[in-house]
Amino acid sequence: MPKPLTIGVDVRDLKVAKTGTKTYLEELCKEFKKLNNAGLHFHFLDTRLPIYTGNKKIFKWFEHFRYQLWKQLLLPCKAFSKNCDIVFCTDNFVPLMHWGYKTIPVFHDAFFFETPEHYGKLWLWLYKKTAIPAAKRSPFVITPTAYAKKQLIHFTHIPANKLIVVPEGPKTLNDITTIDSADQILKSFSLTPANYVLHVGSMFKRKNIPALIQAFGEIKKLGYPELKLVLAGPAPSNKFDNDYQSIINTIDNERLQDKVVLTGYLPDNELTCLYQNALMYVFPSVNEGFGIPILEAFKHNLPVLVADNTSLPEVGGNAVLKFNPFDTADMVLKIKTVLDNIELQQEMIKKGQERLKEFSWHKTATALVEVFRKAV
Numbered sequence: 001m002p003k004p005l006t007i008g009v010d011v012r013d014l015k016v017a018k019t020g021t022k023t024y025l026e027e028l029c030k031e032f033k034k035l036n037n038a039g040l041h042f043h044f045l046d047t048r049l050p051i052y053t054g055n056k057k058i059f060k061w062f063e064h065f066r067y068q069l070w071k072q073l074l075l076p077c078k079a080f081s082k083n084c085d086i087v088f089c090t091d092n093f094v095p096l097m098h099w100g101y102k103t104i105p106v107f108h109d110a111f112f113f114e115t116p117e118h119y120g121k122l123w124l125w126l127y128k129k130t131a132i133p134a135a136k137r138s139p140f141v142i143t144p145t146a147y148a149k150k151q152l153i154h155f156t157h158i159p160a161n162k163l164i165v166v167p168e169g170p171k172t173l174n175d176i177t178t179i180d181s182a183d184q185i186l187k188s189f190s191l192t193p194a195n196y197v198l199h200v201g202s203m204f205k206r207k208n209i210p211a212l213i214q215a216f217g218e219i220k221k222l223g224y225p226e227l228k229l230v231l232a233g234p235a236p237s238n239k240f241d242n243d244y245q246s247i248i249n250t251i252d253n254e255r256l257q258d259k260v261v262l263t264g265y266l267p268d269n270e271l272t273c274l275y276q277n278a279l280m281y282v283f284p285s286v287n288e289g290f291g292i293p294i295l296e297a298f299k300h301n302l303p304v305l306v307a308d309n310t311s312l313p314e315v316g317g318n319a320v321l322k323f324n325p326f327d328t329a330d331m332v333l334k335i336k337t338v339l340d341n342i343e344l345q346q347e348m349i350k351k352g353q354e355r356l357k358e359f360s361w362h363k364t365a366t367a368l369v370e371v372f373r374k375a376v
Helices: 020-035 057-081 121-137 146-156 179-188 209-221 244-253 268-277 292-299 312-319 328-340 342-356 361-375
Strands: 005-010 040-045 086-089 102-105 141-143 163-165 196-200 228-232 260-264 280-283 304-307 320-323
Touching: 005 020, 005 057, 005 361, 020 040, 020 361, 040 057, 057 086, 057 121, 086 361, 102 121, 102 141, 102 361, 121 146, 141 146, 146 163, 179 268, 196 209, 196 268, 196 292, 209 228, 209 244, 209 328, 228 268, 268 292, 280 292, 280 328, 292 304, 292 312, 292 342, 304 312, 304 328, 312 320, 312 342, 320 328, 320 342, 328 342
Parallel strands: 005 040, 005 086, 086 102, 141 163, 196 228, 196 280, 228 260, 280 304, 304 320
Antiparallel strands: none
C-alpha cells in the first residue's frame, strides 16, 4: 500500500488574523479535516506561545523575531517530526529550509509591492528577504485570481508555470433563524430591513470607503430620506494603512453622522443579519486580490456593485454592476440605477446565485490537494 500523502498546515495565523486571511485558513481547515483518509493525512501545526498584538514598538519587533523563529525553525521541526511531504502556509511565508518536505505558500495579492508605504520597513525587509526567496524555492505558489497572478509575475518574477490560480469561497455564515433575534440586531444599529447599502471590510486605505461615503452623500441629496449606509468592519491595527480618520472626516464633511453606521468588528451572527437584510452590496475598493464579500453578498441574495478594477470584475463576472471607483458621479449613477429598478435588482440576484455555484471551499480544498500531489 503506498504511503499516504502527509500535509502539514501552518495554523498559527488563526491566533491573530481577523480578515479574509483568517476566513481562508478557517474554511480550508474545515475542508481538509473532511478529506482526511487512508491516502491523505493532514497535521495542523501550531505554537503554544501567545502572540503579542499590542502597539508597543519594542514588543512588535520582538514578535517579528518570534514569527520568523516559528517559520524558519519551529515549524520545520514540527513538520519533520510528523514526516510531512508538504508544508502549506496561507500567510505568504514558508520555511526556507526543506527537511524532506516541499513548501507551498499562498500569495493572496501583490500589495507589498504595489503599496509598500502601507507597511512597516522591518516587515517589508523580512518579506523580501524570506518570503520571496522561500516562494521561489517552492514547487508551486498558490494565488486566488488571474489578476493576482499577473501582478505577482510582474513584481516577483516567479515563473508563470509555478503560480497556480485556485479561487476562494464565501465565509460560512449561519442564517439568523428567528425574527426576534434579527430585529434585535437591526434595532441595535437603528436599521430597518432593505433600507441600507452595505459594505463589509476592514478600513484599509485601498478600500476607498471615503469615496463611497461621498457618493452616498450625493444619493441622499437626490431623495431616499430613510436610506442608510452601513460600514461593517474594524479599523486595522496597521497605522500605515488605517483609513479610519479619513472616513470619520468624510462623514462629518458630508453631514451624514446619523445616516452612516460604523459597526466595528462583528461576530458572525450580527454580520449574517446585516447581509440578510441589506438592500444591496457596494464594493468600491481600488485594489483586491480576490474579494470574498462579493460571494458572501451573492449567498445572501444581494445585488452587488463593484469597482471596475483589479480582481473584482473577474470574481463577480456578469453578475455584478461595475463602476469607476475614481469617479463619484459614476458610482452615484450605478447605485441609483439599482435603487430605482426592482427588476434589475431581481435579475442581479439571480445572476449572483448562478455565479456563486462556481465557488466553494470544497472546490478550493480539492484543487489544493491536486497541487500537493503534483508537487511531490
